[in-house]
Amino acid sequence: MARLIDEFRRGWLGGSKPPLLLAISIAIVTLALSTLTRWGFAQVRPDIFFTPYVPAVVLTTMFGGYRIGVPTALAAGALGMTVNFGDTTADAARFVLLAIFLVVCGVAIWGVEHYRRIAARRQDISRRLLEEEEYRKRLVEELQHRLKNKTSTIHAVLHQVLADQPQTWNAVDRRIRALSATDDLISRMDGTGCDIRELLRSELGPYGHVRFNLNGTPLFLPAKLAVSLALMFHELATNASKYGAFASARGFLQVSWTVSDDRLSITWDETEGPTVEHIGKPGFGTKLLNSALRPFDGKTEISYLKSGVHCIMQCRIPAS
Numbered sequence: 525m526a527r528l529i530d531e532f533r534r535g536w537l538g539g540s541k542p543p544l545l546l547a548i549s550i551a552i553v554t555l556a557l558s559t560l561t562r563w564g565f566a567q568v569r570p571d572i573f574f575t576p577y578v579p580a581v582v583l584t585t586m587f588g589g590y591r592i593g594v595p596t597a598l599a600a601g602a603l604g605m606t607v608n609f610g611d612t613t614a615d616a617a618r619f620v621l622l623a624i625f626l627v628v629c630g631v632a633i634w635g636v637e638h639y640r641r642i643a644a645r646r647q648d649i650s651r652r653l654l655e656e657e658e659y660r661k662r663l664v665e666e667l668q669h670r671l672k673n674k675t676s677t678i679h680a681v682l683h684q685v686l687a688d689q690p691q692t693w694n695a696v697d698r699r700i701r702a703l704s705a706t707d708d709l710i711s712r713m714d715g716t717g718c719d720i721r722e723l724l725r726s727e728l729g730p731y732g733h734v735r736f737n738l739n740g741t742p743l744f745l746p747a748k749l750a751v752s753l754a755l756m757f758h759e760l761a762t763n764a765s766k767y768g769a770f771a772s773a774r775g776f777l778q779v780s781w782t783v784s785d786d787r788l789s790i791t792w793d794e795t796e797g798p799t800v801e802h803i804g805k806p807g808f809g810t811k812l813l814n815s816a817l818r819p820f821d822g823k824t825e826i827s828y829l830k831s832g833v834h835c836i837m838q839c840r841i842p843a844s
Contacts, residue, residue: 727754737765752817794833
């Protein structure tokens, strides 16, 4: 019974053609039940000839398509004309009713077949989309593996080339490691993004968990925004280790975030760090902080207070 129901469901959705013998059996059963129903009606109204057969035509068409629906309609018309449950005979009025019945069945068969074709196309599209999604996942996994290998190779080559330029190497080394750590974190989240708390812990963890505090509700960041924020957090953390809160034994960092509608606001607040006496010309890090959030309709405000660096990052959270 379960198999029959499954066959009927797949036939109705246009996913498969049922076996011919099964389709004929269904047609015979529905015609027999319709004839029995007609006999019941004949006890009250013997002039009902074709109406009970309409459900049979619709059901067989739903199950097997128009190839079984049309013969069922013709057989139903023949039964309505030849089988009598009273004293009535086939007259002109019954031929008119037969014509109306066939027209109604034709419209019903066309409508059901049209739906089955639409459903079959949708099923085919869904199947191909699932296959494409599976292929995309395999491809992304392979690309992530290759990118990781290339990053390691680039890291090793640059280390050799910049061996006599330690200051330049340290700047490049930190950024490559930050990008690699973020990529690893995002890949563990199936490539869709990561939680902002995990992102901050990944970047700030090396400085000691007692040196910072994170305050905010759980927030999942899409991949592109996560990468941009990771670079910004890395720049801020690097500056904090050189000139800010992480450069002082008593220094402390407070990072908090809030979300209103689709707008994200992050506050980076350093305290008890060395006093900033002189602010140099904007370098790569400052330019990165000022421009990284522009693709997300965002902006960055940096203030160098006596208590420490105060930075506010605001942006729109893109749809995942």
